[in-house]
Amino acid sequence: MLTRRQAMLTGVAAGGALGLGLGPARALPLHLRATRLDHRVRPGQITRGMMSFAKDGPPPILRLKQGQPAEITVENALDEVTTVHWHGLRLPNDQDGVPYLTQFPIGVGESHTYRFTPKDAGTYWYHPHCNTFAQISRGMAGIVVVEEAKDPGFDADIALMIRDFRLDMDGAFQELSVPRNAARGGTLGTVSTANWQIDGASEAPAGGLVRLRLAVTDVTRIYALSVIGAAETQLIAVDGHPLAAPQETTEARVAPGQRVDFALRMPRRARCRC
Numbered sequence: 001m002l003t004r005r006q007a008m009l010t011g012v013a014a015g016g017a018l019g020l021g022l023g024p025a026r027a028l029p030l031h032l033r034a035t036r037l038d039h040r041v042r043p044g045q046i047t048r049g050m051m052s053f054a055k056d057g058p059p060p061i062l063r064l065k066q067g068q069p070a071e072i073t074v075e076n077a078l079d080e081v082t083t084v085h086w087h088g089l090r091l092p093n094d095q096d097g098v099p100y101l102t103q104f105p106i107g108v109g110e111s112h113t114y115r116f117t118p119k120d121a122g123t124y125w126y127h128p129h130c131n132t133f134a135q136i137s138r139g140m141a142g143i144v145v146v147e148e149a150k151d152p153g154f155d156a157d158i159a160l161m162i163r164d165f166r167l168d169m170d171g172a173f174q175e176l177s178v179p180r181n182a183a184r185g186g187t188l189g190t191v192s193t194a195n196w197q198i199d200g201a202s203e204a205p206a207g208g209l210v211r212l213r214l215a216v217t218d219v220t221r222i223y224a225l226s227v228i229g230a231a232e233t234q235l236i237a238v239d240g241h242p243l244a245a246p247q248e249t250t251e252a253r254v255a256p257g258q259r260v261d262f263a264l265r266m267p268r269r270a271r272c273r274c
């Protein structure tokens with residue numbers, strides 16, 4: 001019988017340390033519903049005015065297959081226009097989600113279907129290109145995983161979207177951007193999350209080989225991330241591109257929009273999380 005153990009990922013960003021758990025992957029719907037919602041980011045606090053591509057939580061992780069056509073319908077249930085841009089994916093220009101350049105904005109109550117066939121496997125993300133800063137800051141960003149046409153043989157594949165939300169002590173959104181901070185590294189968020197959770201966790205087989213995909217969809221913060229507790233760790237891809245040779249490192253600096261993939265071996269025995 002295989003026992004299951006937890007590993008922890010710890011990120012250290014400007015201003016302090018934060019613990020990021022391994023969050024659960026969501027099932028793939030090929031239907032995205034752009035919507036406003038109220039959500040509990042911090043336990044016991046409701047954050048109003050969040051925006052997502054799902055009606056009850058974070059934007060889903062979209063799992064597509066290299067070389068297989070994808071068809072993703074976006075329904076706009078917001079009270080403002082939007083589009084979806086597929087960040088990093090090579091696709092036909094008219095599917096790129098740029099308002100007035102490649103398409104008209106998706107109007108309130110309208111739907112739009114994107115069709116493309118991913119050429120490259122890797123870790124990507126999606127986000128709007130209308131009122132972009134506010135829509136992303138309030139939550140409209142999600143991971144796209146393009147799986148290899150040929151299964152590379154990992155025992156588990158975990159995707160984490162890393163980002164802050166700029167909330168006050170009561171969980172309400174603060175001013176998203178403060179002019180005073182514009183020349184000082186930008187306006188940072190206040191609550192660090194992975195898949196919208198501040199302390200998420202997921203399980204992987206003891207001794208198993210895990211592909212850990214980290215996508216930073218923050219609008220401001222540059223993260224210095226460390227993988228701790230794994231028996232072995234290698235950096236295997238950056239921004240959707242596989243490295244020519246895996247790097248023996250447990251650390252990566254990841255800026256807004258960037259992605260890194262680690263291959264890690266889970267420990268065989270339980271480890272202290274502290």
Ligand SMILES: [Cu+2]
Pocket residue numbers: 085087088127257
């Ligand atoms: Cu982008």
